Amino acid sequence: MTAPLTADAHEYGLVGDGVADDGPALQKLVDALGDATASDGRPRTVRVPAGRYAVRDRPVLWRSGVSLVGAGRGATCFELSNPGAPTRPVPLAWFTTAQHGAGRDRHIADVTFAHFEIDGLRVETEEYEVLAKGLGLQYVLRGRFTDLYIHDTAATGFGCDFLQDTVVEGVLTERCGRQDPGEEMGGAGIGIGVGGWGPVERLAVTDCAARGNGTNGIFLELQQDHWVPPRGIRITACHTEDNRYGISDWGADGLIVTGCTMLGNHVAGFDVSAQGTTSVGGRGGIVTGCVIDANPGDGIALGNTPGPYGFHGNRVSNNGRYGYWEHNLAGGDQEPATDIVLESNDIHDNALDGIRVDAPLHEPAFFGNRIRGNGRRAAPGTRGGGEGVHCGPLSLTDERADWLPGGHRGKELTVGGPGETEVTAVVVDNTATGLTLAPRRPGADTAWPDGTPGPGTAYRLPDCPAPRTGLTAAAAVTHPYVHGNRVRDDGHPRTQIHAVWIAPEATWTGGRVSGNDFSGNAAAPTRFDSAPSGGRWRDNAG
Numbered sequence: 001m002t003a004p005l006t007a008d009a010h011e012y013g014l015v016g017d018g019v020a021d022d023g024p025a026l027q028k029l030v031d032a033l034g035d036a037t038a039s040d041g042r043p044r045t046v047r048v049p050a051g052r053y054a055v056r057d058r059p060v061l062w063r064s065g066v067s068l069v070g071a072g073r074g075a076t077c078f079e080l081s082n083p084g085a086p087t088r089p090v091p092l093a094w095f096t097t098a099q100h101g102a103g104r105d106r107h108i109a110d111v112t113f114a115h116f117e118i119d120g121l122r123v124e125t126e127e128y129e130v131l132a133k134g135l136g137l138q139y140v141l142r143g144r145f146t147d148l149y150i151h152d153t154a155a156t157g158f159g160c161d162f163l164q165d166t167v168v169e170g171v172l173t174e175r176c177g178r179q180d181p182g183e184e185m186g187g188a189g190i191g192i193g194v195g196g197w198g199p200v201e202r203l204a205v206t207d208c209a210a211r212g213n214g215t216n217g218i219f220l221e222l223q224q225d226h227w228v229p230p231r232g233i234r235i236t237a238c239h240t241e242d243n244r245y246g247i248s249d250w251g252a253d254g255l256i257v258t259g260c261t262m263l264g265n266h267v268a269g270f271d272v273s274a275q276g277t278t279s280v281g282g283r284g285g286i287v288t289g290c291v292i293d294a295n296p297g298d299g300i301a302l303g304n305t306p307g308p309y310g311f312h313g314n315r316v317s318n319n320g321r322y323g324y325w326e327h328n329l330a331g332g333d334q335e336p337a338t339d340i341v342l343e344s345n346d347i348h349d350n351a352l353d354g355i356r357v358d359a360p361l362h363e364p365a366f367f368g369n370r371i372r373g374n375g376r377r378a379a380p381g382t383r384g385g386g387e388g389v390h391c392g393p394l395s396l397t398d399e400r401a402d403w404l405p406g407g408h409r410g411k412e413l414t415v416g417g418p419g420e421t422e423v424t425a426v427v428v429d430n431t432a433t434g435l436t437l438a439p440r441r442p443g444a445d446t447a448w449p450d451g452t453p454g455p456g457t458a459y460r461l462p463d464c465p466a467p468r469t470g471l472t473a474a475a476a477v478t479h480p481y482v483h484g485n486r487v488r489d490d491g492h493p494r495t496q497i498h499a500v501w502i503a504p505e506a507t508w509t510g511g512r513v514s515g516n517d518f519s520g521n522a523a524a525p526t527r528f529d530s531a532p533s534g535g536r537w538r539d540n541a542g
Contacts, residue, residue: 003036009048016051018079023055034063043067043110050075055092057085061100062093062137064109070116073149073172080134080153081122089132089155090123096131096138104197107139114146120153120176128179130186133159139196146170154179156186157213161193161223168192168205175443177214182244182441185277189213189243194220194252195227202232209239212443217243217265222251225278229253235260243442245271246295249282257287264428266438267297269319274304274332281305281332288312296320296410296426296438299350303359304332308339316347316354320410320428323350323374326475327358336360336476344368351377351410352465353472354487354496357506360476371487375468375495375522379407379430385417385458393446396425396435396459403432404493408461413437417458423448427461467497467527470518474503479535480511488520488542499542501527508532518542 010016013025026046033044043065050071055078070076082090093113095102102108118134125132132154135145143166150157150173157176158168173189180187189210194201210217217240222229231254238260240246246262248271249255262269269292272282281304292299292314299316302309303326316323324342328334340361347354347369354374355366388399396413408430416422425447426438437447446452470487487499499518502508512535518525519542 003032003044005042006045006047007033009046014048014053016049016053018052018054020054021056022053023058023060026055027060030060030063030066033066037063037065045069045112048076048116052077052079054079054081055090056081056083057088057090059089059091059094059136062095062108064107065111067112068093068116069112069114072115073117073147076116077119078116079119079122082124086124086126089125089129091131091133091136092118094136096136102139104139107141108137108143109141111140112144112146113148114144117149119151120157123154125154125179128155128184130155130184132179133157134176135160138162138193140164140166142166148172151175152178156188156191158190159186162196163192163201163203164197165202169207171208173210173213175212180214182215187214188216188219190218191216192220193223194230194233195222195224197230199228199230200232201230204234204236205238206236207238210243212242214244214442216245216248217241219245219248219250220252220255220282221276222278222280225280229280229283234258240265242439247271248273248275249285250276251278251280252282253284255282255285257285258289260290262290262292263294265295266442268299268301269295270300272302272305272309274329279304279332284308286310286312287314290314292316292319294318294428296428298322298325300324302326302340303328305337306333306335307337308341309337310341310343311345312343314345316345317349318429319350320426321350321352322356323347323354325356325358326361336362336478338362340364342366342369347371348373349376349406350374353469355471357473357475357477361478361480363479363481364477365481366471366485367481367483369485371470371485373489373491373496374470375497376406376409377411377468378464378493378495379404381461381463383458383460386456389457389459390455391453391457393448393452394437394439396437397433399433401433403430405431407464408435411461413459413461415453415457415459423450467501468495469498469501470496470521471499472501472503473506473508475505476507478509478511480508480513482511482513482516484515486517488517489522490520494520494522497522498527499525502530502532504529506530510535513537514539516540
C-alpha cells in the first residue's frame with residue numbers, strides 16, 4: 001500500500017457510521033504509515049472526517065511518526081467499547097512499557113492528536129482496570145495533544161506518561177474514572193506519569209479543563225521511587241471542577257502552576273502528598289495567581305514533602321475545611337517541610353482555619369497575606385423535619401430555619417429518621433433556609449445515593465468546632481518568619497475567633513513574628529496553649 005504523507009481515513013477503509021468496527025482498519029493504516037515513517041523518516045498524518053468511529057474490543061497499537069487529526073470535537077468521535085472482551089481495556093491508542101517495551105530508546109516521536117472526541121462510556125471491565133483509558137501512551141517525544149474531548153472512560157481519560165518536549169493543550173476531560181470509586185490508582189481526567197526521561201521533562205499542560213472525574217482533575221505522579229523527581233513541567237490556565245482533587249503534585253520538582261482555577265473539588269483544590277504509586281510528594285513547586293474556591297474539603301493540602309514550596313498571589317476562599325492545610329499522610333516522607341512560603345495570598349471565608357499546620361515546618365515564611373473572615377462554620381448544631389422540609393438533587397430546604405449564612409459550610413448532613421436508613425451529604429454552603437450539597441461523587445448530578453429524600457424528611461447537622469482561627473500551629477514550627485499579614489475579621493458576626501493559636505501539642509521555636517495586624521478577631525488576637533520559645537514577637541497590632 002502506498003503511504004502518503006496525509007491519508008484520508010475513509011479512503012483506507014474507515015466507515016464512521018457508528019456501526020462498523022473501524023478499529024482493524026485504523027490499526028492497518030497506522031501500521032502502514034508507521035512502517036513508511038520508519039523507512040524514510042517522514043512523519044505521516046491520518047485525517048479523519050466527521051463521523052462516529054467504533055473501536056471495539058482491541059485498542060490501536062500506536063506507531064512513531066503517525067498523527068491522528070479529526071474534524072473537530074463533536075464532529076469526529078471515536079466510540080470505545082469492549083462487548084466481546086470484558087476483561088480487556090480498550091484505549092483508543094496505546095503504547096506502554098509493560099505491554100510493548102516502551103522506553104527512552106523505544107519511544108513514540110513526532111505525533112499530533114488533535115480535533116476529535118473520545119467516548120469511553122461503553123467500556124466496562126469486570127474489575128477496575130487502570131489501563132481502561134482514552135489515550136494510553138508512554139514515552140512520547142515531541143508530541144502535541146490539542147483540542148480533544150475525552151469523556152466517560154472507565155479509568156483515566158488522558159493517561160499518557162513520560163512526555164518530553166510535549167504540549168497538552170485544550171484538552172477537556174469529563175466524568176472519566178467512571179469505574180474508580182476514588183481509592184484506586186488512576187481514574188483522573190488528565191493523569192501524567194513523570195520521571196522516565198530523567199531529571200528534566202519539558203512538558204506544558206495549558207488551557208485544559210477537567211470536570212467531574214473520579215479522582216483528580218490533573219495529576220503528575222513519579223512512577224519509580226528511585227527516580228529523580230523531574231523539573232521542567234508547567235500547568236497554566238487550566239480549570240478543574242468537581243473532581244476528588246483538583247490538581248495534584250505527586251512527585252515533580254519545581255512544578256509551576258499558574259493562572260488556574262480549582263473549584264468544587266471534593267477533597268482539596270490543590271494537593272501535594274504521598275498518594276501516588278511511589279508515595280513521593282512534590283517539592284520545589286510554585287503556585288501563583290490561582291483561584292482555589294468552594295472546594296468542599298480543603299483549598300490547599302500540602303504534605304509528605306521535604307520542601308520547598310511556594311504559594312504566591314492566590315485566592316483561597318469559601319472552602320469547606322481549611323484554606324491551607326499542612327499535614328502528612330502515613331507511608332510518605334515525614335521530615336519537616338523546609339521553606340514553605342505563603343506570600344500575598346487572599347485567604348478568606350474558609351469554614352475552619354485559614355492556615356492549619358498539623359505537620360512539622362522548618363523556616364516557613366508567611367508574609368503579606370490577607371487572612372480574614374475564616375471560621376465560617378460557626379452555626380450551632382441543629383435538627384429538623386416535617387412541614388417545610390424538602391430536598392432537591394443537590395439541596396435541602398427548611399422553610400422554618402434561620403441559619404447563619406455560610407455557618408454550616410463543610411458540615412456533614414445526616415438525613416433519615418428512626419427506623420430509616422440514614423444517608424449523609426456534605427454541605428457546600430447555606431443560606432438562612434437552604435443547604436447546597438456536594439454531589440455524592442465527582443461527576444454525579446445528585447447528593448443522594450438512593451434517590452432524593454421525600455418531603456418532611458428528618459435531618460440533623462453537627463455542632464460547630466472551636467476555636468477557628470486565622471493561623472493555627474498544632475505541630476513543631478521552627479524559625480518561622482511571619483510578617484506583614486492582616487489576620488482579622490470584619491464580618492457580622494465575626495467567626496474567626498483568634499488571629500493565631502498555638503495549640504497544646506505544638507512547639508513554636510525561634511523566628512520572627514512582626515508587623516502583623518492581629519486586631520478585630522472574635523475573641524482575642526492570640527491564644528497560646530503552648531508558649532512560643534525564643535525568637536521575637538514585636539509590632540503586631542492587637
